[in-house]
Amino acid sequence: MKAVFFTSETKTWAAKLGRTPWPLLPVANRPLIEYWLETCAELGIADVQIFLGDGAEKIEAFTGEGTRWGLNIQYSFPHLGETPEKYLQENAERWADGLFYISDAVFMRRLDEFIPELLKNKGSWCLQRGTRTVFMMSSSFEAIACAIENKAQDCGCAAGDLEIDLCLVDSIRAYYDLNMSMVAGEFSRYVTSGFSNKDGSSIGYNVHTPPSAQLQAPIIIGNDCRLGALTTLGPNAVICNHVIIDSHSDLSDCLILPDTYVGRNLEVKGKIISGNLLIDPAEETIMEIEDSWIVAQNLPETNxxxxxxxxxxxxxxxxxxxxxxxxxxxxxxxxxxxxxxxxxxxxxxxxxxxxxxxxxxxxxxxxxxxxxxxxxxxxxxxxxxxxxxxxxxxxxxxxxxxxxxxxxxxxxxxxxxxxxxxxxxxxxxxxxxxxxxxxxxxxxxxxxxxxxxxxxxxxxxxxxxx
Amino acid sequence: MLVSCSKANGIGIIKINEALTAATVDAFREQFSSWQAAEPEVKNFVIDLADVDFMDSAGLGTLIAVLKRVTEQGGDMKVACLQKKPRMVFEITRAYKVFEIFDTVDEAVKTFQ
Known part of the structure; x- marks a missing residue:
């Protein structure tokens, strides 16, 4: 089986969240693409082809040659006017052994009954967005050919018994909700280091936590974070890597994206903060705050x-x-x-x-x-x-x-x-x-x-x- | 003019006409103070923020300083017509706990009567 991921199309909802390319947007503090690559490793797929577009440099810097997952990753850029379907059709013979294909921000949400062995079942699973197939996992040549033509509904692969909910993230609201459901308990199905089974919390490496800071589970904190005195984090706070929370601030039901500074004495509830962007996911209101006392990007953009x-x-x-x-x-x-x-x-x-x-x-x-x-x-x-x-x-x-x-x-x-x-x-x-x-x-x-x-x-x- | 001041039922209506940021707070403070000096009998104020689409920490700090001065003089100050974006700043900076916020100027004026 081969894996092909198309990340070249721009997603307008993701572009509003700052400069992070959409495949690298964190879900529970791990880039979306990492979940895809882990699935490849679980399925025993060795060859992965990633089509790059916006943020190509950042994506390649993160995934590298794939050795971290035991994969061999090849990169390409689509030609002008080349759609994912066209590419798959033109190279149909390559998918004779099966294809794992994603061309949109699809998160494979593991349900309660999910066990990794289910992935190895010889079934066909597809997801369509409108008339386009955006996800496909199949070892059947006929089903692949059918899904490539965007007829997933007729290929007998529209629904599966993977115990996975194919969740298409197509708005800021959907992205926020996915993160909130992960921190609320689903994260235990994708365990990484720093995870505590006791209260469903995950705290990464190199997190400076003063004794006066209160952490209320469930919570996810990434690597290299610094919390100020008397901060209260949680419940339901996802703090990504390299975030600074200044003193006296309370954060709950929120998502703080990487490389963000959150100012002193703030109350962040039901919001996304990405650098100097303050986002209300409920109304999708985005505010760029040019005041580094409130929120700011803590990573310089100079190259x-x-x-x-x-x-x-x-x-x-x-x-x-x-x-x-x-x-x-x-x-x-x-x-x-x-x-x-x-x-x-x-x-x-x-x-x-x-x-x-x-x-x-x-x-x-x-x-x-x-x-x-x-x-x-x-x-x-x-x-x-x-x-x-x-x-x-x-x-x-x-x-x-x-x-x-x-x-x-x-x-x-x-x-x-x-x-x-x-x-x-x-x-x-x-x-x-x-x-x-x-x-x-x-x-x-x-x-x-x-x-x-x-x-x-x-x-x-x-x-x-x- | 950054600030338009008027009077309704003895209440000072202070309408701010652009973003309240570090660049504009001095003008706001100055114009507000001079109007206050000209109308010494006005003790209570409503700040109309209908045209304010952005506010930073300097703007917020100035509003709090003005509120403090007004209350010290025995009056009160309320905020009306907060737009979505400044409302988000009010929420995360906890300013909503300091100010009474109303959807319209009329509602704010009525609470003084």
């Missing part, structure tokens, strides 16, 4: 690696400019004189201002002529963009420049846009703008940039016309 990469490549750009300056000043005027080509301003997307005009070299002669070939081979056509890298308007290496407004759909899909002078398209003939952009967002590093620059310069030198 040191990105900063170092940009600074290093700034000097590389300067060096490249110095090398290219003289050849450019000699060759470009000749190209103008011979009417071989010139720069034209074109509109491109800009992450800061919406769009910006950039000079793009356009060849006028149909036949290649020596100076023109030399101009392109030495990448001198990109010379005029290099000062924009020095001014911080562009990156030296990154994603392909997206035209405005032609590439609107791509820009909307990619989580981060790094418009660059050189990109994968410079050396990859089969480059797909969206896939490349998503891949770069995921894999960007100084080494990746230097490799990209080297390949782009070499490839353009060898094949100036691609």
């Amino acid at each position: 040191v690696t990105d900063g170092f990469r940009v600074v290093f490549l700034w000097f590389v750009t300067l060096l490249l400019m110095m090398v290219q300056a003289l050849p450019f000043l000699l060759i470009y005027p000749l190209l103008i004189i011979f009417r071989s080509g010139a720069y034209r301003q074109q509109s491109f997307h800009d992450p800061k201002t919406g769009y910006l005009m950039l000079p793009v070299f356009q060849q006028r002669r149909e036949k290649a002529f020596f100076l023109l070939i030399l101009f392109r081979a030495a990448s001198l056509d990109r010379f005029v963009l290099l000062p924009m890298v020095l001014r911080g308007k562009l990156y030296l290496c990154g994603q392909q420049l997206m035209r405005h407004p032609a590439d609107d759909t791509i820009v909307q899909v990619i989580p981060h846009y790094f418009p660059a002078v050189f990109s994968y398209a410079d050396f990859n003939r089969d480059s797909d703008r969206l896939v490349d952009a998503l891949y770069y967002d995921h894999a960007r590093s100084l080494l990746e940039d230097l490799n990209m620059l080297r390949k782009a310069l070499v490839f353009r030198f060898i094949r100036p016309y691609g």
Whole structure:
């Protein structure tokens, strides 16, 4: 049996809860995707394929290669317009031995009578959302083929005797309710370290609890938390990892998401707090509080690696400019004189201002002529963009420049846009703008940039016309 | 103008017209004090928060300071027309225990009579 998890689709309800990608949103302080991977381990599935989208970097950082669960995890990005169903249909022969498939925020809620052996029954279980199959676990080829076509109701796999309630989390309210039912007692069915069978509470590692703090079961507290003096936590409080609760605060019937600071002398009841977001799950009212005395994010968002990469490549750009300056000043005027080509301003997307005009070299002669070939081979056509890298308007290496407004759909899909002078398209003939952009967002590093620059310069030198 | 002040049945109606935050509390305190000085016979107040869509700890602290001053002078202060979001701040900061909160200004005014 193989497992395929599609996490590439954005969930609007989850996006309102902050920057955590929806597969990593904690259920009883454990990321949703961890429950899926544990099920894979229980089912004896070794090969897991995860399709990534928003927050790809964070998901991969958490799941890694899957060795923690004894799994072999492979990652992919969906192509533009590729739906989970289309992918499953095109690779139907791979699921001959069975398929465990999830494409939405489905939580496999274990009922009272659940025992892990039930998972090994050779049945077929599906869940549909509207007309789409969002969950499937089956070893029957026919049932899989049927469910892929979104006809789960007709495949004899709509209901199962797994003693599992397939719970689709599709709103903030549903997410909050799921956490509350977990803390209220269901959590014992998914035991982890720190769990007490006596009162159904779970307290993680490295939790600073002063003697004056009161913990009222049932309660779940994650790792690396600090409680202030005279705090009262519980009943029914889920405090995720790396949370600070300041003194004199009372928290009950609430969910505090990771990396959150909860201020002094507060009373939090029936709420979700995620960083500086205060959320009322009953009415789905969300309030961003720009007052760190009340609630705040306690993890800085700055990316040191990105900063170092940009600074290093700034000097590389300067060096490249110095090398290219003289050849450019000699060759470009000749190209103008011979009417071989010139720069034209074109509109491109800009992450800061919406769009910006950039000079793009356009060849006028149909036949290649020596100076023109030399101009392109030495990448001198990109010379005029290099000062924009020095001014911080562009990156030296990154994603392909997206035209405005032609590439609107791509820009909307990619989580981060790094418009660059050189990109994968410079050396990859089969480059797909969206896939490349998503891949770069995921894999960007100084080494990746230097490799990209080297390949782009070499490839353009060898094949100036691609 | 951050604050619009009026009188109804001898009760001061203080309508705040924008978010009450660290950036606006000084203006609020100043305008409220000058109106109070001009109308010394008004002892009781209703704070109309219908147009306040956000309030931070500074705004809340200022309201509590104003309440304290008013009660010291023998009067009282009530809050009306609290929007959803400021209501959430009132809930988590326990300010709802300090202020009497009413759905409308009329309801708040009636309680003084």
